[in-house]
Amino acid sequence: MIRSLFFLLFLIPLYAFSQHQINYKVFYDKNLEQNGLKIQVDYTQKKSSDTIAFYYANDNWDEKELFKSLILQEKDNPGIRFDIKPEDNKIRVHHKESRKISFIYYIKQDFKDLNYRIFNRPKVKDQFFHVMGKNLFMVPTSFTKMPDDQEFEFSIEWIGFPQDFKIHNTFASQIKKQNIKTVLWEGFYNSLFVGGDYRIYDFKIHEKPVYFAIRDEWNNGFSDDFLCTNLKKAVQSQRDFWKDYDKEYFTVIMSPTVSQKDSLFKGYSSTGSAIKNAFMIQGTNNPFNSKSSYLYLLHHELMHEWIGNTIQNKHEELNYWFSEGFTDYYTYKNRLRIKDISFDEWLKLFNEEVIRSHWKNPQRKIPNYTIKDDFWKSRNTEKVPYRRGAVFAFWLDNQIMIKSGYKKSLDDFMQELLNRCKEKKLKLTDELFLDLAQKYLDKDISYFFQKHILSGEDIDLINEKWINGFQFKITDEIPQLQVDKNASLKYPL
Template identity: 50%
Template sequence: MKYILFISFYLPFILLANNKLQYNIYYNTPLAKEGLKVELTFTHDKPQDSTELYLVNRSWGEQNLLNSIVLNKEDNGGFHCYKKADKFKLVFYHPKSKKVKLTYRIVQDYNDNSYDIFNRPRIRNEYFQVLGHSFFAVPFHFAGGYDNPLLNITIHWIGFPKDFKIHNSFGTEQSTQHLKIHLWDELYHSLFAGGDYRIYHFKVQNYPVYFAIRGKWLNGFTDSLLLHNLQTSVQAQRDFWKDYKARYYTIFMAPTVTNTDSSFRGHSNTGSGLANGYMIQATNNPFNDINSYKYMLYHEMMHSWTGGKIQNKYEELNYWFSEGFTDYYTYKNRLRSGDVIFKDWLESFNQEVIKPHFKNPYKNISNYVLKDSFWLSRNIEKVPYRRGALFAFWLDNQIILKSNYTKSLDDLMRDILKECTVKKLKFTDDLFLTAVEKYLEKGVAYFFQKHVLAGIDIDFKNEQWIEGFEFNIQDSIPLLKASKQPNYIF
């Protein structure tokens, strides 16, 4: 799961009580050339002859996002406007007034779809896909510093053809949207899409779940197959948490690059959690892998809780939990739902978690160094996923043993969810360690410091495991063996 990059410099904003913003978004042809025209109207607290708007320039592994913003004098009555990328803002000069109307355009700033571009605005003639932090410029004086201000937003979609679907993190096929949403974790953590998407929906506990998909997928990736697996995963995840309160939830799926031949041998995908859902982007070719798709479903949906309702306080420092425990439950919930059998679960946990972790040259990097290095390489990025998953597996076993097979990590996870949501707390290491003490009398503070924060390998061979589990060393790598499928944990 990816997160908005919070800017480290001080923003001298003055929070307004109403924070009303109106965005008129215009369709022009050809869309790929003209871009999405955004007309923003708002009110200053006193007359001004210039306005600064905040817009993210660096986030989710992408740099120079303001390159996708076009400012034209012609769109703004001939008045001067420019970008200050180093300050993450757009600057407009205009007639002195309280009420201000400003216009900018969003374009695609690269030529074609790419294997390694996921989070830049995509605007083609047949569709668009733009993350909220690249779409909606917000006046500095509305943003409220590092707080999470509630914004009162109206969006009008103007001139779009009837068959051009409009779908986003807050609604589907609405020409006008009235939203009261928070800036950082909702508006700037959302996706807005439109065009040749096919939109399906089903209900869980009477609440809708939407599936927006585009592209002609190969290798048996039919809409019905993908939708069926999505339904199974949604039900399994909500059953695990015993949480059915999502009134609106949506999944987006779009191809990055489509090859009908074997010029790209393999399947590459990525997923990102969003407000009220998540998105999947993947290569589309004859090597499409349904197992990778299923993994992505379970992993990204888990982030609705671990990273969503249970929000990290210190982002990358807490990725051992929000990514690692998510990864552990990706495998565990797939097994529990019947998506995989135990033999396949065991094989995948060894081959996809344990082996890659112990072969990773950065596996022993400390959590504090990892914080500042996370986005630098794929190997570093995967450390908290696998280190956290292995720690979750160890902790699951210890709780089961300590409780004589009456409790598991599942109970601890639901406790943490309740603690964070009821008390409106953010997740921290201290919150986690305090919650563990309910299940393990001596706690795990020293073990946690040594193996999670310092990054020293767990001695899997000599730890205690539930009945049926043991570890054998092969080529210096501890691999999990099971004499039988445990009845309680799985």
């Protein structure tokens, strides 16, 4: 009996290892640009076989044909044959029958020069690398068929990298042997791995570390101090707002798409993306760097840590009116709250960047269901849920303040929504949102929601009720928010 029990206890951890653990070794090469990042993957299957399929994303975040970045060589893998199928995001690995499989592949930059239009293709140069997790580490296709909440163990060892070659990612900073336990799609594959000549700064909020990684020398006042100071201010204010200090690790990674002291591209192009434990900023680095655009991007993307990541959409693009629109609204409101902008600046930004931009968009009245199909195809369509949702958020904020006699605001609604989603493991749906709205307004707003959010009809801003001191007037055929400075204005509440 004791011998049988011992044998059973031995098998359980072995089974767990073979099912849900995978190991990687990443090797340094002084000629990274020429040779690429060399990666050895080791995996133990549940059963012995002579073939196993691995997943590698050929399309990822609007980048196509990413198999061009993947190199598999027979000279590195004697006795192994690869059947590469980019159209299926798959590599079939034929090997000597065994439970264990080990092979080597390379990730290499597949374009010559950095470009302000290229954000998410693997970048591998001698002095740095910048690769999304989904395109750095391949996994057995069996991992992709597990439930979304299934956790895996990913072991990564960074071998031979010089001391001054920083290793930093959305799971740890400067750790050469990493053990990462997370889900696949929203965790390991929703990540960024960088290394090289990055400068890494850190600070703490409620004893929890926040890291800032940046490379290159930035123009037009984008000093490390300016960037770090405003990052800390934004993170502190947002965690205070949500009363949420649970994040054990968080990082912001800022990288140039292309750097030029003089530029034929007469403008500033940047993008930000919320990812696991982090958000990344990429943008042109030239004399046209815009501080105001950076601050907007900073506050917008950090807010996604809660609106979009913690409060997750059930139906993705169909709920972008919330995840993008309410994030946009709080981007402006939070900046006003912490005096990052004055009230006059807030009023101008809200009128110009939200209301006027929305009214001048020829696609503004499209129904919500078309956003799902066209969001990634049209810039005008992409902007509809941002602005439509922000105007709706402003309307709801005013209605809650009026109904509660200025005792509550949309802030209370959002904090309760966050707690509901966290405690009950819920995702954002129209029904969940409307149920909570009815609690705060003591009435059903389903018809209003159907008319203005789902069908796309403009909210009649002129004739709606607003808090004391707010009203709308038509200017150049576009409604604009006006403020009575003699009124006792209670905004932001």
